[in-house]
Amino acid sequence: MKILVVEDDNMIREGIIEYLREHEYQVFEAKDGKEALSKFSNEINLVILDIQIPFINGLEVLKEIRKTSKLPILILTAFSDEEYKIDAFTNLADGYIEKPFSLSVLKARIDALIKKYYGEIEKFEYKNVEINFTSYTAKVDGEDVEINAKELEVLKFLLNNEGRAMSRDKIIDNVWKETDEIPYDRVIDVYIKELRKKLGLDCIVTVRNVGYKLERR
Structure with missing residues (x-):
């Protein structure tokens, strides 16, 4: 903005x-x-x-x-x-x-x-990362990165709640629809790990004994 x-x-x-x-x-x-x-x-x-x-x-x-x-x-x-x-x-x-x-x-x-x-955030730019939540695309240094749609939905939920710690259960409740197969809460750790690895997002912070939050540095 x-x-x-x-x-x-x-x-x-x-x-x-x-x-x-x-x-x-x-x-x-x-x-x-x-x-x-x-x-x-x-x-x-x-x-x-x-x-x-x-x-x-x-x-x-x-x-x-x-x-x-x-x-x-x-x-x-x-x-x-x-x-x-x-x-x-x-x-x-x-x-x-x-x-x-x-x-x-x-x-x-x-x-x-x-x-x-x-309205809701449809684009996210952070350091060398560009995300478009409408087209479900991601770029790092201007280069396309293959990314899972659910990974981006997890990221968007954290972004819409920026600065607030979100538990794994809360992320699941808000990102997975009733028609989806609901995963075990630790699956969220896998999505977060992939987001950090693929996009280098140091703004996703682990909150011990709670879950995760997005906090821009």
């Missing part, structure tokens, strides 16, 4: 960018309204937009973007910006966060908006 961060405070902007990049988002930055509009394109999936920025304020940037796009836009505001908040919602912002804010809360809001607007 590609996110445009528009914020004139260098410390806040750089903190947001570093945090989001650690979580594998592609991040673009702008420090004022003019730069924001010049960097905005149809490839951007979400905008984090401060209201009080130089040259063109955030509300005007919001209005301009809304002329051509309905993508999710999250507004950053000061506590006292009540009129700005009302104007922001009038011009179809998708929410706001008051400064100061927690980066983990910001990420939770971003993840919720992405899920709302883009």
Whole structure:
């Protein structure tokens, strides 16, 4: 997912960018309204937009973007910006966060908006790995890799529950259909081993006495 961060405070902007990049988002930055509009394109999936920025304020940037796009836009505001908040919602912002804010809360809001607007994840890119869950294909360094459909379904379930430990039974309950032959829980270990071997996924972490979780590094 590609996110445009528009914020004139260098410390806040750089903190947001570093945090989001650690979580594998592609991040673009702008420090004022003019730069924001010049960097905005149809490839951007979400905008984090401060209201009080130089040259063109955030509300005007919001209005301009809304002329051509309905993508999710999250507004950053000061506590006292009540009129700005009302104007922001009038011009179809998708929410706001008051400064100061927690980066983990910001990420939770971003993840919720992405899920709302883009639905379930159909593509996964991590380091040199590219997965397409629609076509059930995988590439490493741009080269096709033979992979089992169930292996990818296990991976997708972990991805949709990123950061949370999933037991083997929970994985089976959610990945295997009623019409499938239900495997023993230790079969999950085989699928995880194959995913790690074929795709080199160090983001699949073993949680002792529980199961597995996906945690991007």
